[in-house]
Amino acid sequence: MQSQMAYRIIEEMIVTLRIAPGSRISEKSLNKTLGIGRTPIREALQRLALEGTVKILPRAGVIVSEIDLSDQLKLIEVRREIEKILAGRAARIADEQARNTFRNLAKKFEQAAAQNDEKIFIVTDREFNSLVSATAQNSYATHAIGPIGAQTRRFWYLHFKRFGDLRQVCKLHAAIATAIADCDEALARQASDALMDYVDWYTRRTLEALL
Template sequence: MITEEQIQALQSEMEANGENQAQMAYRILEEMIVTLKLPPGSKISEKALNRSLGFGRTPLREALQRLAIEGSVKILPRSGVIVSEIDLADQLNMIEVRRELEKIIAGRAARLAMEDQRRVFSKLAEDFDRAAEENDSTIFIETDREFNALSIATAQNKYVAYAIGPIEAQTRRFWYLHFKRFGDLSRVTKLHAHIARAIAANDEAAARDASDRLIDYVEEYTRKTLQFMGGM
C-alpha cells in the first residue's frame, strides 16, 4: 500500500513536473484506490483527506469528480463519496474496447515518434527487460506508468487519450487485486518491451501487432481470474 513517504515523494515529483493541485490530488487518490489504501466500498472523507494530503477543498473535489467520471468512485447525494466496487463481469467488455484503443495508440506512437522519444522508448524496453529478469513488480509498475504516459503523448490524439483514461484506471485496480495470483509478470513485462521496441524503431505494423499480443495475454489471464472467482 502507498505510504506517507510515497505520498510525499509523489508530491515532490509532481511539483517538479509543474502539476497543479487538482492534478496532484487526482494522482495521489488514484494511487491510494489502486493500492487498496482506499479499498472498494470504503467511504472517502474530504476532511480527512484535507488533513492527510494538505490540499484545499476545490482541488480535492476536482480530483474526485475526475475519479467519478473514470468509475473509480461514486459521488452520492447526501451520502458522500464511496470507492466503487470492481465489476468482475464487465472486465471482458472493457478489454474489447481497450484492444482497439491500445492498438491505435501504439501504431500512432510508432509512426510519430521523434528521435528523442525513440531513445526513451528504447530505455523503457530495457527497463521492462530488467523487471522480467529480476521478477520485480515495482520496476514494472513504474516503467509501465512512464510507458503509458509517453505512448499517449507521442500518439498525439486527444480523443484516444480521453477514452483510454478510465480504462487504464480500472485496469490498474484489477491488476493490483488479482495479477499476483493469476498472472505471469515475466511474460507481461516482455510483451510490453516488444511494443516499446517497435515504437522505438518507428515500425507501426509491428507496434500494432505487439499491442494485440499484449491484449491477447491480458484477456487470457482475465478469463482465468474470472473462472476462479466464479465470474464466468
C-alpha cells in the first residue's frame, strides 16, 4: 500500500534527521523526492501528525516537531515494557525462517560493532525492528511502540556522536537477536531490558550535558 510505504520512508527520514526538527515540508516536495503520489503522502503526513512527529498548521503547511527533551525519560519508561513484550513473544513463537533471519541480523550488528559503522547499524536496526514486530504478532504492542520508538530514536540520532557508544548499542541489539534466534524468551526479555538500561543511561547523560 503506497500510503504505508510513504509513511515508513518519511518517518525514517525524520527519525534519522535527514529532515531536521523544525523543518517545513510539503506534499509537493515529497512527491518529487520520493516519486509517490500526493494522496498517499498526505495520508502518511496525517498519520505522522496523529503520532506527534509532525504538526499540520493551517496556512503554514507541515512542520517537523521539535524533539522534546523533557519527555524522553517518560518515553523510555513505556518503551521498555513494550519492547520487552515484543522480544519475549518473538522468541517464544518465531519459526525457523525467522530464527535464521535473526541470526543473520545478529551477525550484521556484530559487524557494525566491529567496524563502528553507523550505516550498517541503521539498515540492520530498521530490519530488526520490523522483524521483531512481525514475528511477535501483537498488533497492539506494535502500534503502541511506533511513535514512542520514533521519538526516542530521533533523540539518539541527534546526540549519539557526542554522547553515545555505537559499538555498545550494536552489541546489545545483537544479544536480543541471538536470544530470539535461540527461542530463549527469558533471555530475550533480559537482553531487551539491558538495551533499555543503556538507552536510559545515555539519555540521562545527554540531558545532564544539555540542560
